Amino acid sequence: MSVAAAIEIKGWCPGALRPMESGDGLLVRVKPRGSSLTLAQASGLAEVAGRLGNGHIDLTRRANLQIRGLDAAVLPELHRALDRLDLLDPDAGTEAVRNIMVGPLAGPEGRALASALGEAVAADRKLVAHLPAKFGWLVDAPGPLSIVGERAEIALCVLTAGVALRVGGRWRGIMPHDKAVSLALAVARAHLDGREIPTLGRMDIVPAPGRRTLGAVARLFGIAAPFGRLETSQLQSLVALATAAGASELRLSPWRALYVDAPVDGAREFGLIVDDEDPLLRIDACPGKPACRSASVDTRRDAYRLATMGFVGSIHLSGCAKGCARSASAELVLVGCEGRYGIVRNGTARSLPQQTTDPDHLAAVLRG
Numbered sequence: 001m002s003v004a005a006a007i008e009i010k011g012w013c014p015g016a017l018r019p020m021e022s023g024d025g026l027l028v029r030v031k032p033r034g035s036s037l038t039l040a041q042a043s044g045l046a047e048v049a050g051r052l053g054n055g056h057i058d059l060t061r062r063a064n065l066q067i068r069g070l071d072a073a074v075l076p077e078l079h080r081a082l083d084r085l086d087l088l089d090p091d092a093g094t095e096a097v098r099n100i101m102v103g104p105l106a107g108p109e110g111r112a113l114a115s116a117l118g119e120a121v122a123a124d125r126k127l128v129a130h131l132p133a134k135f136g137w138l139v140d141a142p143g144p145l146s147i148v149g150e151r152a153e154i155a156l157c158v159l160t161a162g163v164a165l166r167v168g169g170r171w172r173g174i175m176p177h178d179k180a181v182s183l184a185l186a187v188a189r190a191h192l193d194g195r196e197i198p199t200l201g202r203m204d205i206v207p208a209p210g211r212r213t214l215g216a217v218a219r220l221f222g223i224a225a226p227f228g229r230l231e232t233s234q235l236q237s238l239v240a241l242a243t244a245a246g247a248s249e250l251r252l253s254p255w256r257a258l259y260v261d262a263p264v265d266g267a268r269e270f271g272l273i274v275d276d277e278d279p280l281l282r283i284d285a286c287p288g289k290p291a292c293r294s295a296s297v298d299t300r301r302d303a304y305r306l307a308t309m310g311f312v313g314s315i316h317l318s319g320c321a322k323g324c325a326r327s328a329s330a331e332l333v334l335v336g337c338e339g340r341y342g343i344v345r346n347g348t349a350r351s352l353p354q355q356t357t358d359p360d361h362l363a364a365v366l367r368g
């Protein structure tokens with residue numbers, strides 16, 4: 001099979017150098033290298049988001065962060081600040097293709113591989129010029145937090161026998177460790193040219209995905225932000241806790257959870273989630289009104305209300321039928337339309353609602 005047939009990609013993504021208009025101003029996406037922030041970077045980012053933006057920071061499903069509520073006039077200052085924090089790429093093209101997600105428990109070999117891959121992609125001007133912005137890479141190793149189950153056009157999993165390669169959704173074989181970067185790049189180039197995937201060594205076992213786990217896990221401590229949104233004060237408080245605990249970094253994940261490399265105590269006190277049973281974890285909610293122009297309902301305010309009502313299934317509140325916060329089906333989906341919610345059971349934001357309700361009558365929906 002050709003690489004082009006194995007991979008289908010649409011659309012574009014914002015970056016720090018390519019801001020996107022949103023309901024609360026411009027948003028920029030910051031892509032920490034290795035999906036990890038030093039505590040100094042995290043603190044600096046919080047300071048910048050509070051001083052130049054509106055103080056809201058999104059954790060994205062590609063282990064990146066978004067600063068919101070920016071005015072075009074502050075972009076030069078923002079870029080200088082991000083550059084000082086080593087969180088800025090040299091140009092928008094390089095930034096767009098540097099989509100390498102690294103698992104929170106990836107060891108030194110995986111991190112070195114991701115770093116070498118990032119440099120090689122950035123140095124390949126053909127890839128920078130032509131690779132679609134949504135072309136995603138993933139680097140990890142097996143383990144309880146392994147992200148190998150996440151979407152990536154090219155995934156690399158570091159094993160003892162070599163580096164396993166997944167293209168599109170299929171594992172293709174094992175590469176020698178020292179050939180992994182060059183072979184992965186060859187696959188990306190083959191994608192652009194419509195050529196065949198290079199032949200690789202046989203693999204007998206497919207890497208198993210891990211899952212989001214909060215609290216103490218392996219040598220990390222997992223903390224989630226409700227609906228993937230951190231306020232600058234929460235991030236600064238988390239940095240203070242992590243510093244006191246002797247941590248050195250915050251690792252990002254596609255699960256909108258952060259992993260601190262030391263046990264921290266007290267994050268619940270400032271509104272973060274440290275318990276896998278927290279009902280907020282079962283609720284996805286897009287930014288909604290007023291952050292998004294397409295929304296006519298305050299999804300996150302209503303999500304907090306729903307979290308106290310005892311519904312045990314998955315819930316998706318979407319400001320409109322686009323369904324940005326969740327593409328998978330949920331047991332209860334509330335889709336905003338002209339100030340009311342359309343109600344879908346066991347479907348997505350794009351499903352046809354069976355009835356509608358006023359946001360103030362959500363408790364009746366759960367009873368029904």
Ligand code: SF4
Pocket residue numbers: 286287288292293294295318319320321322323324325
């Ligand atoms: S789902 Fe609609 S309202 Fe929500 S963030 Fe996306 S476009 Fe905006």
